[in-house]
Amino acid sequence: MNVLAHIVEFRNGESGMHVHHIKQLTSILLQNLIEKTDKYRLTENDILLISTASSLHDIGKISIDDKILNKPGRLTAEEFEVIKTHSVIGAEMLQDLHNTHNYPLFDKAYEICRWHHERYDGKGYPDGLKGEEIPISAQVTSLADVYDALTSNRCYKKAFSHEKAMEMILDGQCGAFNPVLLQCLKDCEKQILAEFSDSIDTTQDDRLLIRATEELVENKISSDKIDFSAHLPIAARDRWNFFSDGSGEIQFEYDAILDVLRLTKYGAKVLGLQELTMHPRGLKQGYLGAQNIQNILDAMQSEASLEKPVVKIKKQLSLNGPRRWYEIRIRTLWSNEEKP
DSSP: OOOHHHHHHHHTTOOTTHHHHHHHHHHHHHHHHHHHOOTTOOOHHHHHHHHHHGGGTTGGGGGSOHHHHTOSSOOOHHHHHHHHTHHHHHHHHHHHHHHHOOOHHHHHHHHHHHHTTOOTTSOOSSSOOOGGGSOHHHHHHHHHHHHHHHTSOBTTBOOOOHHHHHHHHHTTTTOOOOHHHHHHHHHTHHHHHHHHHSOOOOHHHHHHHHHHHHHHHTTOOOGGGTOGGGGSOHHHHHHHHHHHHTSSSOOEEEETTTTEEEEOHHHHHHHTOOSEEESGGGSOOSSSOHHHHHHHHHHHHHHOOSSSOEEEEEEEEESSSSEEEEEEEEEOOOOSSOOO
């Protein structure tokens, strides 16, 4: 989101991997959490939303003076109060988006921005929330943020080892956390060490962050980044939705850069999916299959052009019954930044 999240990282003297580490660790902890309890009623799509939204946890720091952000020594009481304002500032930025664009990603990002510095014992900020008053999205991001902060080099400290960081967190030296999440952290130790030591390709996440960030900096975001039909007048868009829902066809829009799939209400109902799905290739589904998805993407890249933007593909699919032949018609579009 060039990258608002990464812009904040670089201004704050953090490594370029911090945002990715937060996203990765948040996902790991949530996957472990749903194996332990169904208390939070989280789906796989919820985990994708929360882990992606976690990348924006510190966007409010864009408004904090560099001299305070990058101060090598201990902050004064006044400077710390300034730093603390970043959670509310980030939430207000996202609230403006929520008021005009009701997307689940913004809801989760708002929760995370505002409340990732709350603590389970009520001694956090900005609202002093306690226990389960804190949304689980913010609870998990908070723990991920603390772990990565401890194990990373910062302008004011050297990185602690994994073992020391775990000791500090579990001993309560970094504030109070949900006991269930602390158990998740302990149970995931080996996975965390393995994942964080791997070389990771963050290109797709960076593209998503770049787009959202550039527009957040301008305090706006255009819904056509996710919804291609959004540029239509409201009346025309309503007509489009009416006819597409009544056509008996599964209609969809896919943004290859954001990796976001949007289905009509009818299509979502038939496929049993949400209307807006992030990272759809990660879904566990059998009606299309990973190989067919890749074949479709390959065909789009090899056959589509500005002169011939329509691609037709025939595939055998299983939709609520035996496998049948279907024709998939795709009309490719390119943004000004992307060349066909």
